[in-house]
Amino acid sequence: MILDPLQRLGKASLDFFERLGRGHLFLMYTLAGIPGLLLRPRLVIAQLYSVGVLTLLIILVSGVFVGMVLGLQGYNTLVDFGAEESLGVVVALSLVRELGPVVAALLFAGRAGSALTAEIGLMKATEQLSGMEMMAVDPMKRVVAPRFLAGFLSMPLLAAIFSAVGVYGGYFVGVGLLGVDDGAFWSQMQAKVDLHEDIFNGVIKSVVFGFVAAWIAVFEGYDAVPTSEGVSRATTRTVVHTALAILGLDFVLTALMFGD
Amino acid sequence: MQNTRSMEIAVGLFVAGGLAALFMLAMQVSNLSANISSKSYEVTAAFQNIGGLKVRSPVTVSGVRVGRVEAIDYDTKGYEAVVTLRIDDKYDTFPEDTSASIFTAGLLGEQYISLQPGGSETDLKSGDRIHLTQSALVLEQIIGQFLYNVASKESK
Numbered sequence: 001m002i003l004d005p006l007q008r009l010g011k012a013s014l015d016f017f018e019r020l021g022r023g024h025l026f027l028m029y030t031l032a033g034i035p036g037l038l039l040r041p042r043l044v045i046a047q048l049y050s051v052g053v054l055t056l057l058i059i060l061v062s063g064v065f066v067g068m069v070l071g072l073q074g075y076n077t078l079v080d081f082g083a084e085e086s087l088g089v090v091v092a093l094s095l096v097r098e099l100g101p102v103v104a105a106l107l108f109a110g111r112a113g114s115a116l117t118a119e120i121g122l123m124k125a126t127e128q129l130s131g132m133e134m135m136a137v138d139p140m141k142r143v144v145a146p147r148f149l150a151g152f153l154s155m156p157l158l159a160a161i162f163s164a165v166g167v168y169g170g171y172f173v174g175v176g177l178l179g180v181d182d183g184a185f186w187s188q189m190q191a192k193v194d195l196h197e198d199i200f201n202g203v204i205k206s207v208v209f210g211f212v213a214a215w216i217a218v219f220e221g222y223d224a225v226p227t228s229e230g231v232s233r234a235t236t237r238t239v240v241h242t243a244l245a246i247l248g249l250d251f252v253l254t255a256l257m258f259g260d
Numbered sequence: 261m262q263n264t265r266s267m268e269i270a271v272g273l274f275v276a277g278g279l280a281a282l283f284m285l286a287m288q289v290s291n292l293s294a295n296i297s298s299k300s301y302e303v304t305a306a307f308q309n310i311g312g313l314k315v316r317s318p319v320t321v322s323g324v325r326v327g328r329v330e331a332i333d334y335d336t337k338g339y340e341a342v343v344t345l346r347i348d349d350k351y352d353t354f355p356e357d358t359s360a361s362i363f364t365a366g367l368l369g370e371q372y373i374s375l376q377p378g379g380s381e382t383d384l385k386s387g388d389r390i391h392l393t394q395s396a397l398v399l400e401q402i403i404g405q406f407l408y409n410v411a412s413k414e415s416k
Contacts, residue, residue: 042264045267045268045271046267048271048274048275049267049270049271049274052271052274052275053270053271053273053274056274056277092289096285096289154274156278156282157274157275157277157278157279157281157282158278160278160279160281160282160285161277161278161281163281163285164280164281164282164284164285164289165281167285167288167289186288189289190288190289190290190291191291191318192291193289193290193291194290194291194316195286195290195291198290199285199286199289199290203282
């Protein structure tokens with residue numbers, strides 16, 4: 001009787017580690033399926049369309065608005081110190097280092113990750129995956145690997161587009177509406193933003209986030225309980241776990257890159 | 261078939277757009293265009309006090325940016341800060357007796373090194389040391405001297 005809570009705790013921990021182990025084995029099988037895709041690039045292109053191109057709109061719109069808000073808020077703070085010429089630095093550094101990779105990854109999880117999970121989960125629930133196995137088609141290679149690869153490739157591109165569009169959003173508000181000097185905006189930005197320190201590190205972040213987001217999305221779908229409720233739970237888990245993983249990883253990566 | 265084609269075109273546009281965004285970030289936002297000329301040479305200068313000078317701070321002559329601070333070190337024998345300056349090869353005709361001073365951009369701005377060319381016939385070469393240097397102004401020292409002057413005047 002008194003051991004019941006203890007038993008539940010033990011079961012929960014064992015389940016957690018079992019899932020973690022399954023997730024890693026799943027990742028290895030997925031990665032093993034990627035070389036075979038070189039022979040069939042069409043599978044990846046179809047997924048790049050649904051994962052990357054269809055996510056583009058939300059990335060563009062959010063990027064512009066995030067950049068505009070940064071321009072507005074940054075201006076209000078900097079103008080008190082007579083330093084509104086540094087607006088370009090503020091906008092570019094916040095976007096390239098943090099907001100670009102992180103917000104793009106969160107949007108990616110909501111728009112593309114959930115769709116991937118639901119699609120694979122429904123394939124499992126309607127026994128399409130087992131059907132493929134019956135026909136000696138490996139669903140890991142045919143279904144999972146192209147989706148994973150497409151997510152992994154799309155994410156850095158989406159993050160770069162987000163940052164670039166955001167910089168122009170900040171430029172529009174700062175220079176266009178609030179009257180910051182055009183030349184100072186760009187020249188201060190170019191003087192303070194470093195190619196290696198800031199831009200490459202931002203790209204590395206988005207590559208890591210793309211890997212994690214794509215991994216979680218396809219794994220949750222493949223691991224879903226094959227019922228309609230199971231698929232809906234898996235979709236929710238994808239969004240929540242991806243968001244948590246990205247925010248946690250972002251702190252670790254920031255501490256490693258810009259810590260000293 | 262038409263469907264596949266338009267989808268592939270869309271993917272192509274997406275990839276091209278992403279790469280263009282990366283390219284724009286590299287060229288327009290970062291300092292890549294500033295240090296694109298890779299040829300440069302290094303000279304060193306020793307200062308009593310470098311104040312808030314940092315690696316990558318600008319090096320200017322008459323206000324024109326000619327290079328940047330490559331490294332900052334402390335010489336334990338001479339008790340001085342040794343600053344390595346990397347100067348663009350375009351500007352390789354500074355006289356040997358050029359002097360270096362640390363100035364501040366604006367009242368609270370960042371610090372930079374300003375070079376004043378001297379009158380010598382021979383030019384600075386890579387690896388040379390600039391001997392005439394002027395340290396950074398430290399605000400606390402100036403205020404201290406000012407207060408000391410005021411106090412000594414009043415006591416007369």
